Amino acid sequence: MKIAVLSFAHVHATRYIQLLRDRSDVELITTDPDAPPGDPTRGKALADELGVTYRAGYEEAFAERPRAVIVTSENTRHRQLVEQGAAAGAHVLCEKPIATTEDDARAMINACEQAGVSLMTAYPVRFHPAFAALRRTLAEGWLGSLLSVHGVNNSSAPGLDRPWFADPALAGGGAVIDHTVHIADLLDVLLDGEQPTQVYAVANTLLAQGGADEPKVESAGLLTLTYARGLVATIDCSWSHPSTHPTWGGLTLTCVGDRALAEFDAFPPLLDGYDTTQATSRWEHGTIDLDAAMLDSFLAAARTGQRAHPDGETGLRTLRTVLAAYESLRTGQPVATAA
Structure with a gap:
């Protein structure tokens, strides 16, 4: 099953990548286009360190039609990525908090319901x-x-x-x-x-x-x-x-x-x-x-x-x-x- 991790902004992103990378039942792709230039804890530098496939942008990642995506961006950017994931037909795991406004959270829920995909909030x-x-x-x-x-x-x-x-x-x-x-x-x-x-x-x-x-x-x-x-x-x-x-x-x-x-x-x-x-x-x-x-x-x-x-x-x-x-x-x- 193909899984895409979208953004490395959140501190939990690295752990999710490590866990998914080591699973035989997962084909993992990653992308972090919003990474600050030269930041060794983000972007391609981190992907190379972790030994995982990296794509330059979100569109390139979605073009590979992942079955599911994990959104680990900054909180206010959750809505955009969740809606993109839903539009691509991917099930979504979104890092907490789900959003920073009720309007954004409701829009994300509606987008996933209309697309017939799951929206899960990351509460381990x-x-x-x-x-x-x-x-x-x-x-x-x-x-x-x-x-x-x-x-x-x-x-x-x-x-x-x-x-x-x-x-x-x-x-x-x-x-x-x-x-x-x-x-x-x-x-x-x-x-x-x-x-x-x-x-x-x-x-x-x-x-x-x-x-x-x-x-x-x-x-x-x-x-x-x-x-x-x-x-x-x-x-x-x-x-x-x-x-x-x-x-x-x-x-x-x-x-x-x-x-x-x-x-x-x-x-x-x-x-x-x-x-x-x-x-x-x-x-x-x-x-x-x-x-x-x-x-x-x-x-x-x-x-x-x-x-x-x-x-x-x-x-x-x-x-x-x-x-x-x-x-x-x-x-x-x-x-x-x-x-």
Whole structure:
């Protein structure tokens, strides 16, 4: 099956390429025409380093009629590439957030529906077996009635390696749009799509990178989501890890019920110690490859023509939480959302 990776802008693009390159059932082509000239982390330079087929532009990639495409461009460029993919009859996996505006997200969903192709949003954490166990625990009543959920998705600032993450014209915002959506997706799964009735957000730029003349985006944020059932959820979506931290970041979820409490950690350490040669702590992953699990699901949907999950509607629901958070930041007040 022929797969095209469109753009290397997102930090996850390299990992997707590596996983697809090593599969015997995939013919991989790549393109990154928007790469800054001379950037060794983008464009043909990266493709050559990874040993994958490269095409000069999107039109050349689409001319090869891929069965599916993966969109890993800057956030505000998602719509154009998704619509092009749909028009070419390709199933689409779009990096999160699905878009930066509701109009763009809806247009992408409509384009894929009209073309009869799947639109999947890249939320790999929901494929974690421990999260599946958490969902079963809740569904089987072991936690009782869910009272509160506290989600944390922190990392170092992605703008250190990819400056566009700190450019609101390309990213749509900062830490709030970057990290809210993963937790919002897990809440979406646990609550069967139920949406918050109110969102309140606070944020600051204290950890922002760059000079005084560069655009500032929020680097630390905290959201409070209120649901009709009385449930309260919080999302810490900060870029609060230093660049020297031994891991890129982490994601945890604490669910408090009236009968029990459950804690989910997406990236638990397998080995924790100290490396004398590097004079740093040593940390090794002890989890499954979530990106690989997500790609398996996407490729299976592309082969069979079944609807991929999490779909575009999921991406839109999680985006609405983000947009409400930005409205709250603008007004300083809680923002009512659709029940």
